[in-house]
Amino acid sequence: MEVIFRPQNYEICLNMAAIVLAVITLIIHSSEEDYYGKQRRIFGILIFMVIFVNVVGGIHNVWIYSDWAKSLLSYGFNCFMAVLEKAGVYVIAVVSMCYLMAIFRIELDRVWKVSVIAIPALCSVISVFSSLFNRNVFYFDARGDMHLSNVFSGTVNISSALYLMFAAYLIYKYSKSISSEKAIVLTAFFLMMAAGIPLKLIFHSYAPFEFGTALAVLLCVYTFQNPSEFIERLSGTGTKNALNFTVYTNLIQKKVFTVFGISIDRLSEAIGSESLEASSNLLTQIATYLRRIYPDAALFYPDDGVFIMVLEDIRPDDELIEGLAEQIRRRFKDPWKLREDDVRFTESPFAVGFPDEIGNFEKIVEVKDEMKKMLLRQNREVLRISDLNLKYAEHDKKIDNIVRKAVDNGLLEVYYQPIYSPLTGRFDTCEALVRLRDHQFGFISPAIFIPIAEKNGTVLGIDRFVLSSVCEMLAATEVLDLGIKYVEVNLSVVDCIQSNLADSVLDTLKKFRIGTDKINFEITETWEKEITSVVDDNVQKLTDAGVAFSMDDFGSGYSNVSRMATVPVKLFKLDKSIVQAAFESEVSYMVMINMIKIIKSLGKEIVAEGVETGEQAKQLIRLGCDHIQGFFYARPMPEAQFIEFLKEHNFS
Numbered sequence: 001m002e003v004i005f006r007p008q009n010y011e012i013c014l015n016m017a018a019i020v021l022a023v024i025t026l027i028i029h030s031s032e033e034d035y036y037g038k039q040r041r042i043f044g045i046l047i048f049m050v051i052f053v054n055v056v057g058g059i060h061n062v063w064i065y066s067d068w069a070k071s072l073l074s075y076g077f078n079c080f081m082a083v084l085e086k087a088g089v090y091v092i093a094v095v096s097m098c099y100l101m102a103i104f105r106i107e108l109d110r111v112w113k114v115s116v117i118a119i120p121a122l123c124s125v126i127s128v129f130s131s132l133f134n135r136n137v138f139y140f141d142a143r144g145d146m147h148l149s150n151v152f153s154g155t156v157n158i159s160s161a162l163y164l165m166f167a168a169y170l171i172y173k174y175s176k177s178i179s180s181e182k183a184i185v186l187t188a189f190f191l192m193m194a195a196g197i198p199l200k201l202i203f204h205s206y207a208p209f210e211f212g213t214a215l216a217v218l219l220c221v222y223t224f225q226n227p228s229e230f231i232e233r234l235s236g237t238g239t240k241n242a243l244n245f246t247v248y249t250n251l252i253q254k255k256v257f258t259v260f261g262i263s264i265d266r267l268s269e270a271i272g273s274e275s276l277e278a279s280s281n282l283l284t285q286i287a288t289y290l291r292r293i294y295p296d297a298a299l300f301y302p303d304d305g306v307f308i309m310v311l312e313d314i315r316p317d318d319e320l321i322e323g324l325a326e327q328i329r330r331r332f333k334d335p336w337k338l339r340e341d342d343v344r345f346t347e348s349p350f351a352v353g354f355p356d357e358i359g360n361f362e363k364i365v366e367v368k369d370e371m372k373k374m375l376l377r378q379n380r381e382v383l384r385i386s387d388l389n390l391k392y393a394e395h396d397k398k399i400d401n402i403v404r405k406a407v408d409n410g411l412l413e414v415y416y417q418p419i420y421s422p423l424t425g426r427f428d429t430c431e432a433l434v435r436l437r438d439h440q441f442g443f444i445s446p447a448i449f450i451p452i453a454e455k456n457g458t459v460l461g462i463d464r465f466v467l468s469s470v471c472e473m474l475a476a477t478e479v480l481d482l483g484i485k486y487v488e489v490n491l492s493v494v495d496c497i498q499s500n501l502a503d504s505v506l507d508t509l510k511k512f513r514i515g516t517d518k519i520n521f522e523i524t525e526t527w528e529k530e531i532t533s534v535v536d537d538n539v540q541k542l543t544d545a546g547v548a549f550s551m552d553d554f555g556s557g558y559s560n561v562s563r564m565a566t567v568p569v570k571l572f573k574l575d576k577s578i579v580q581a582a583f584e585s586e587v588s589y590m591v592m593i594n595m596i597k598i599i600k601s602l603g604k605e606i607v608a609e610g611v612e613t614g615e616q617a618k619q620l621i622r623l624g625c626d627h628i629q630g631f632f633y634a635r636p637m638p639e640a641q642f643i644e645f646l647k648e649h650n651f652s
């Protein structure tokens, strides 16, 4: 008894201290909610094993040093405790390896991984059990102490060294994905494991090692098992740390996955002034919704106003992503509850593909800022990396290559965006918009590739392709009967300075037997005098032949008001930046009203572009715009869908 209350032996002290530490760890561990699944279960086993080993090891040590214990427990029981202790130490080694693998989410999917875990475990089992039948591995002396007897125990040590090497390799490989204090904790953990072998040889006791494991689990419960590190407290989803960790470990393991983000405009402002409870309630509503539509994804709330889903084995141009974006868009048309009030938010989805689009961590930071900027002004389809105005030449070079071969490789398709006419209440025109879908990059926005195509000259081929496709559609389908009066087709400045533009266009129209009144070319203003005069010549030639022109993006740049009266165009397209700004500030609204007045006074028609809400449409119609184009009515769509759209909307 006296050895327990006043232990003179350091081994007993260590075992007792270890039990206290491990029990504290167990209490902390069980007070946390269940966030980690497998990792948490393995950690639970680890704590249990630490307590177990220290208890049986403690009993064994007490038995050796205490007559009282000897009178209570038999010699055989002591030996049994010692065997259990030894077996337990091996189990701790195996479980620690499994824990390390769970932390880094490594599956046992390769033979070598299984071998690294299984071989040492097998050696240990054989060594412990064979000792029951002979004295090959260890034996007990008269005092009841255990001794290793031969080389076989050496092989056990060697196989344990295998573990340690594997562990060291993992910690080294993944060290970038975890914070430095975590790397230190892991290193300390496995150094203690490694020290187990020499400690055993020096002290002839497992106690220092057993105490070390207790210390290690206590460190882990504050780092790897600490939910506040990984769980965002308001929304109940993953934190920024958790997201970084997930992305990083997936990258190291070369998994294919997509980071699908939903940036919610003004969400952080909305909850900024609310109580914690109200904010948490709102975030949880959104998180619950997102979890429901795709339960397989890991969900994070890493930044104010941005939810992130990580979808494994999905590429960003997968239809699933568009489907999710569509579903989310519909849901966000309805209000959310903030306390008793209904609040509405605008959301912008974006998708980044790993490792195709981003293969390393450094690039993420670079892309993130661009994404943020772009999200503020985007079209609200799913924003992709290829939409970004990334400065790196490498990216432009890839696009350059794709664009050069786009026509030949059949990567282009023409979409049509219906344009509404308030006068007739129908969609009587449309704009042809080119789409490029590359096998590797997925969808690339024309806002990105057209400028590149203008630089390398391929825009000529692209626009010729678009014009032929439009003519073919007009000739081969019933769109004219469905109420379409003409199609708006974009012309680049590069087209307009070709001396043969007019002839080439007229040839194409003739080939498909399309009347010149069925095409309306959209051109933009140019600065340079010489270019302007060539453009004017071409415009004049085509106008004489009966082709009409629109001034695109009017008001976006340096609209030259004095030139407006003389440009030979039939209509002006108010740029979407003007339209959208008008509904955000009074001054912009006045600017827009006056632009409309001037255009009307010149006797030209007006198209309002980028109309996204019913309120905007109503106001623009009231102000006298002749054509309304925008997502509120319809998005650009493939030909077949466009025809369906006309059937549905123009005759009902």
Ligand code: C2E
Residues within 6 Å of the ligand: 378, 379, 380, 417, 432, 433, 434, 445, 446, 447, 450, 459, 462, 463, 466, 490, 491, 492, 522, 552, 553, 576, 609, 610, 611, 612, 629, 630, 631, 632, 636
């Ligand atoms: P753009 O000529 O100003 O075309 C209108 C753009 O506004 C299209 O973008 C269209 O999808 C988008 N849009 C339509 N309604 C809305 C709305 O309600 N809200 C917002 N935010 N956006 C709306 P897209 O298709 O990405 O085209 C971008 C630009 O690429 C075009 O701007 C045009 O300059 C150029 N482009 C597109 N197709 C062609 C083409 O065949 N040839 C040439 N040369 N350029 C083209």
Ligand code: CA
Residues within 6 Å of the ligand: 431, 490, 522, 552
């Ligand atoms: Ca246009």
Ligand code: CA
Residues within 6 Å of the ligand: 552, 553, 573, 575, 576, 609
């Ligand atoms: Ca435009």
